[in-house]
Amino acid sequence: MENVKGYRTVETLRIQCNEAIQAGAALFAGMCGDEVDLDLLVAYLAARGFDGGVIVGDQEADGVLWFQEGTPREVWVFEAGDIPEVLLNGPGRNRLRDLAARGGQVSVVACEPPTVPPEFLDSSDEQEPQPAVATEPPAHPWPVILEHVAVRVARSRGPRLAAQFAAALNRALERHGGGMDGERVHAPQLPESTWRVIVEAACAPVVAIAGRAFTDRTIAASEREVAGGGDEAQSAQAAVGTEGEGTP
């Protein structure tokens, strides 16, 4: 019964969010999709703690990426007459890119995110925000990787951007019961999809300043460093004074 209620709550929230976004005030409307850098737009909105949605649509389908306090959430794709297809931020954004590339128009709509309706909550305990529970094992050791990303950003882009990254990471982790303790990242066990959202939110300031390519390669290099023995590999690199390919 709880699962059914939970499912209904999530579905209702999606419907409410979509209705709020569709009825919200358009900051930009009808921008030509193939002239908009979607990643840059998302990074820009994320860096400013945007609430609302980015809508990409053509005559066949509408795609909506919604933001909550600057965090890009799910993407819903509405094909004509079908139930919305729900996608995670990463693949969802690819879908929006496809829509934009085939001539879709981009709109940005600001709106307040709806609150959880009380009839879907059984007791006062459930009104507290619940951390996500891992239903799938994370594919990467994200806390360690993110610590390495912070170090790399500080080293090559300066302490100011690293501080912005750490603040964004802390905000994203707090929603799931985690946080940063100095340079250490601590978080409960979270599913891979949740980590993807956290990484996206944390990296938004870095994308805005240094671009998507730099950010992706920094994450990839950190992953390799962690996979290749972490501090031992770092010490070895420092000792010989060289760094490998893909090491910003």
Place this chain on the structure above:
Amino acid sequence: MTRRSWLPKAIIGPLAVAAGITYGLDGGGPGVQVARHVMGALLQLLAPLVAGLGCLTAARAYARGDRERAVWMTGAWATLAWAAGRAVFTGHEWIAGKALPFPSLADGFFVAFYLLLGTALCLEARLVWPVVERPVRRNLAVYGGLAWALALSMVLVSVAQSQASVLEKALAAFYPAAAVLLVPAGLLPAAGFRGGTSAYPWLAVAMAAVCLAAASFGFTSLIRHGLHPAVHRADALWVAGFVFLAVGGFWQRAALEEA
């Protein structure tokens, strides 16, 4: 408007206006010509100092030991070397009474400028090399190689026929050829940070390299034909180059502070 946002505009704006007046206007009596000569010399000294201030401002956005700080600090030292060279050049003109002090001690500083700026851009290129896609790197390398070969051949063809000394010929070939190589070196970081605001300062640096390369060509061409006057419109390209460098430095700082 914060102090930091208007300060670069307050410095660069009057410099650009003064350059426009000095190099844009023609004619006038002997008094006006002397005034233009003085203004020209002053601008050629101030422009690299302003560029150095921009580089220093960018460097201070980073902590000690950061690689990016080393890049911008090397750029600042380069501009200081150029300013020193201009001071020596002007000293030779005004105090020693040489119409064209080339080659002279000043050229030592100018060569140092190109070597230091090249070092700064190589440091930055090494930082961003892994984040630039292979086709972009290849295209920039091909473009850089072709432009360098073209520039070198053009200069070599012209200076080889002149009666100038070996040192004069070597310097005349070095300046434009070195400046041309700086253009792709400036474009590489711009490509690495594309989509982010950090790309724009590096586009400004690449533009600075374009202006310096054009100015070098103009300088060597004017000398070869014996047409180098006290003030020439082509000298505006030197000022433009340093203004772009200053814009790059100030912009880099602003981009990081807006993060």
